[in-house]
Amino acid sequence: MKEISKKIYVKESKTHGKGIFALKNIKKGETIFIIKGKKINFLINNKKQAEIAGFNWIGFGKNEWIDPTNYGLYLNHSCNPNSAIKGRVVVIAIRNIKKGEEITFDYSLNEADIFWHIKCHCGSRNCRKTIKSIQFLPYKIFNKYKLHIPEYFKKVFKKFNISNFKNLKDLQNEWISFIKKDFSV
Numbered sequence: 001m002k003e004i005s006k007k008i009y010v011k012e013s014k015t016h017g018k019g020i021f022a023l024k025n026i027k028k029g030e031t032i033f034i035i036k037g038k039k040i041n042f043l044i045n046n047k048k049q050a051e052i053a054g055f056n057w058i059g060f061g062k063n064e065w066i067d068p069t070n071y072g073l074y075l076n077h078s079c080n081p082n083s084a085i086k087g088r089v090v091v092i093a094i095r096n097i098k099k100g101e102e103i104t105f106d107y108s109l110n111e112a113d114i115f116w117h118i119k120c121h122c123g124s125r126n127c128r129k130t131i132k133s134i135q136f137l138p139y140k141i142f143n144k145y146k147l148h149i150p151e152y153f154k155k156v157f158k159k160f161n162i163s164n165f166k167n168l169k170d171l172q173n174e175w176i177s178f179i180k181k182d183f184s185v
Contacts (some may be wrong), residue, residue: 007032007102010074019076020065026097035072035089039064041164058110060088061152063179077106077131080124084148086112094148108137109149112156135160135171158174 007026010178013019019160026032041063056073060064066072066089075083075091086092097103104122111133120131134142136155142149142157149157159179165171 007130008071010071013074013076013102015078015102015123016076018074019104020071020074022097022099022101023096024099026093028093030093030096031086032093032097033071033101035066035068035069035075035085035091036070037066037072038049040067049098058085060085060110060150062112066135076102076104076122077107077118077120078122078124079101079106079120079127079131080122081105081145084145085150087150092148094145106141108134108141109145109183110134110153112153112160114160114172134144135175139163 007023008020009023010018011021022035035058039065040057056068058068058072060066067073072089081104082093082095082097083102083103084108085105086095091103091105108131109117111125112135114133114135117130117132120127120129134153137157139161146154160175162168162170162171163173
């Protein structure tokens, strides 16, 4: 395996703090880097717990996140991403990335905490302004990126998409019941 640090570097981002940038052209499908960090198991079933959860955590399963300690710490969101997370920790290019371009991914594709949301400043034409978990993702966006969404999050989207419920409270009640159970989607 090639030394991945020869593909990327960290510098100030125009959208948020520091970001990861391509040191050279990266081809679609190419591995960019592996996210390293501590695995976190944490039950989030209300807004207060969502606020306690780590800001930089990246979801990869039911009540499971990784708290990145390397480049993953600087992986910024975009509503028009050029990378995705394959499996649990492998960041891949989902389109060709030019030298000097910031590496971004859509946080919604790897987040299932229904209480989580952030303001978006990505500046893309299709910016959603507020980023929420996958349950709130429009079908059009889900279908565009479904090949790059981890299986767990695909199942969560299909079972718990907001359009399947009369209101937010019903979704919250069903979701809390689900995450407290000791089985997967």
